[in-house]
Amino acid sequence: MPARSPVTAQPLPRRPTPLQPVDQDAEDLWQRLGDQLSWQITNNDQVKAARQSFLQQDNYLDVITERSALYLYYIADEVEARGMPAEIALLPLVESTMDPFARSPNHAAGLWQIMPATGEHLGLTSNWWYDGRQDVRASTRVALDYLEALQADFDGDWLLTLAAYNSGAGRVNRAIAANEAAGKPTDYWSLPLPKETKRYVPKLLALSSIIGNPDRYGVELPPLPNDPAFVATPTGGQIELSRAAELAGVDEDLLRALNPGQLRWATAPNQAHELLLPPDAAPRFEEAVAELGSDERVRWEHYRIQRGDSLSSIARRFGTEVGLLRDTNHLRGNLIRAGDTLLIPRGNPGSGSLAKSGGTPRSHGYRVRKGDSLYRIAGRFKVSINDIISWNSLNPGAYLQPGQQLTLYLSDDG
Numbered sequence: 001m002p003a004r005s006p007v008t009a010q011p012l013p014r015r016p017t018p019l020q021p022v023d024q025d026a027e028d029l030w031q032r033l034g035d036q037l038s039w040q041i042t043n044n045d046q047v048k049a050a051r052q053s054f055l056q057q058d059n060y061l062d063v064i065t066e067r068s069a070l071y072l073y074y075i076a077d078e079v080e081a082r083g084m085p086a087e088i089a090l091l092p093l094v095e096s097t098m099d100p101f102a103r104s105p106n107h108a109a110g111l112w113q114i115m116p117a118t119g120e121h122l123g124l125t126s127n128w129w130y131d132g133r134q135d136v137r138a139s140t141r142v143a144l145d146y147l148e149a150l151q152a153d154f155d156g157d158w159l160l161t162l163a164a165y166n167s168g169a170g171r172v173n174r175a176i177a178a179n180e181a182a183g184k185p186t187d188y189w190s191l192p193l194p195k196e197t198k199r200y201v202p203k204l205l206a207l208s209s210i211i212g213n214p215d216r217y218g219v220e221l222p223p224l225p226n227d228p229a230f231v232a233t234p235t236g237g238q239i240e241l242s243r244a245a246e247l248a249g250v251d252e253d254l255l256r257a258l259n260p261g262q263l264r265w266a267t268a269p270n271q272a273h274e275l276l277l278p279p280d281a282a283p284r285f286e287e288a289v290a291e292l293g294s295d296e297r298v299r300w301e302h303y304r305i306q307r308g309d310s311l312s313s314i315a316r317r318f319g320t321e322v323g324l325l326r327d328t329n330h331l332r333g334n335l336i337r338a339g340d341t342l343l344i345p346r347g348n349p350g351s352g353s354l355a356k357s358g359g360t361p362r363s364h365g366y367r368v369r370k371g372d373s374l375y376r377i378a379g380r381f382k383v384s385i386n387d388i389i390s391w392n393s394l395n396p397g398a399y400l401q402p403g404q405q406l407t408l409y410l411s412d413d414g
Contacts, residue, residue, distance in 0.1 A: 029073055029226040030065075030211055036086035037212035039158075041205050044189075050199065051206035055217060065222040067098035070229045070257055071111060071136055078140055085158065087208045088147060091165075094203045100134050100260035110134040110260070112143035122146060128327060129268035135261030136276065137232075159188035159201055167197040230258050230276040236289050237273050238298040240266045247292075248277050248285035253385075265324075265389070266298045266345070300345060307338045318344050321407055323392055368404040381408055 026032040041047050054060060072089065079089040092111040096102035100111045108115045110133040116126065122142040124132030132138040147165060154160040154172070164172045175191040184190055188201060214221050235244065241262065245252040258276040262268060267275065277285055303314065311322045311334050325331070329342050336342070366377065374385045374394075388394065392406050 026226050028221075029068070029076065029224040030214075030221045032226050033072075033076060033086050033089060034212045034214070036080075037208045039085065039087050039205055039208050040212065041209075044202070044205070046189075046198070046202040047205045047209070050202040051209060051217070054203075054206055054210060055219065061219060062222055064093055064098055065224050068093070068224060071098060071100070072224070073226065073228050074136065074230070075111075075140055078144060082144060082148065084144065084147070087204060088144070090207055090211065091143075091162075091204060093207060094200065100136060100139075100257070108133075110139045111136065112139050114139060114143065118146070125271070127268075127270075128330075129264050130261050130271050131263055132261060134263075136230075136258070138261065157188070162201050162204065163188055163191070163193060163197050166200045167194055171197075228279060231279050231282050232274050233277045233282045233285055234289075235267060235273045235275055236292070238267050238269050239275075239289070239292075240298060243296070244275055244285070244289075247288040248281040250278060250281050254278070265391075269298075269300075298345060300343060303342045303344050305336050305338050305340050305342060309336065309338070310334070311336060314342065314344075320345060321391065323405075323407060364408045364410050366406045366408050368400045368402055368406060370402045372400055372402070374400065377406070377408075381410060383408065383410070 026035075071092070075092065076086070076089045079086060092098050095113040096111050098111060102111075102113065103109045104113060106115065109119075109131060112133075114122070114124070114133040116133075119126060119133045119142070122145065124135075124138060124142055126132060132142075147161060150164045150169060151158065151161040153169060154164065160172055160176075172191070172193070175193055176186045179186045179191060210217050210219060211221065241255060241259075242252055242265070244267070245255040248255065255275070255277070256262070258278075259267075262275075267273065275285075301318070303318070305314075311325055311331075315322045315325055322334070324345060325342060326334070328345060366381075368377075374388055378385045378388055388406065388408065391409055
């Protein structure tokens with residue numbers, strides 16, 4: 001790699017230089033992080049513009065605080081354990097606004113907005129059941145690994161490291177080579193990088209300045225508990241998410257928010273058999289899940305297709321859904337052949353609010369219309385969003401498409 005030209009802007013510390021020792025026992029997580037933030041570039045016009053943009057957004061700090069309550073404590077711990085600058089813990093706020101279900105038009109996903117090819121290169125699993133890019137712990141681990149590797153490649157320069165994380169190391173190296181050939185400086189601020197990347201680093205610096213000096217910018221950071229939001233809890237095997245939420249005594253929306261890598265109605269069969277749960281719910285869950293019988297878990301059967309069978313007849317026979325059979329067996333349509341074998345999940349994907357309400361659920365087809373969302377459909381038919389996701393084996397982070405066919409279980413009186 002070519003030698004770097006002297007930078008023309010204030011350099012950043014290569015390791016954290018906290019204003020005071022890290023206070024792990026601080027009551028507020030913003031305070032704990034703020035005490036460590038040392039990348040204070042206050043006179044840069046791009047940073048000023050980014051900071052003003054953040055300050056002008058109504059409720060922005062409330063939104064990121066609410067989302068950060070589930071994930072930021074874990075991320076901050078991991079960043080500190082590696083001796084990385086505390087600013088790196090804020091990077092998911094720039095990448096995804098701390099939303100693990102976020103997906104970009106370029107198919108980047110998760111808190112750290114990892115691209116499919118990058119995730120595969122970094123060893124993350126991605127399949128029908130599970131996406132490691134959305135898994136809070138797995139994505140954080142590989143994102144920090146990747147950032148450390150990039151920092152080593154760019155001689156410890158964090159600005160170039162962040163630019164490479166955003167646009168790719170190859171692009172940054174080509175920009176450096178172009179500037180060197182033209183006799184120009186090769187610091188981040190001088191490179192001919194894409195507009196998105198030129199805005200990307202100033203956003204992190206701006207956010208760091210606000211959180212590190214809220215009084216200076218006239219803001220009050222909402223309280224953010226400095227406590228872990230989850231613990232990893234064994235499930236003892238594959239389990240339906242709605243059943244797990246019931247056993248843990250937590251709302252299914254919260255369970256899914258803590259386990260966004262789980263894409264379907266049940267936990268992935270080939271991943272570690274554990275779920276992230278609120279610390280106070282874990283003991284109850286562990287006790288309850290230990291008492292589950294085999295008939296209460298997700299079971300799998302192999303069925304050899306007979307002459308005259310159809311997906312709908314097989315679904316009725318096993319009490320499951322055509323869409324689930326199709327997706328589980330990677331079928332594009334309804335064509336099946338006698339003699340082939342289908343994998344049949346034996347659980348109850350239709351169990352949810354309808355079953356609990358005592359109504360008699362019946363299957364109804366619904367074709368998604370332009371402008372529809374899970375929220376609108378759930379409200380229209382008085383069911384939960386999680387029911388729709390479970391009944392149709394949907395990816396919670398994917399958008400509905402007009403014309404998409406859904407199955408809804410509606411009670412006779414609904």
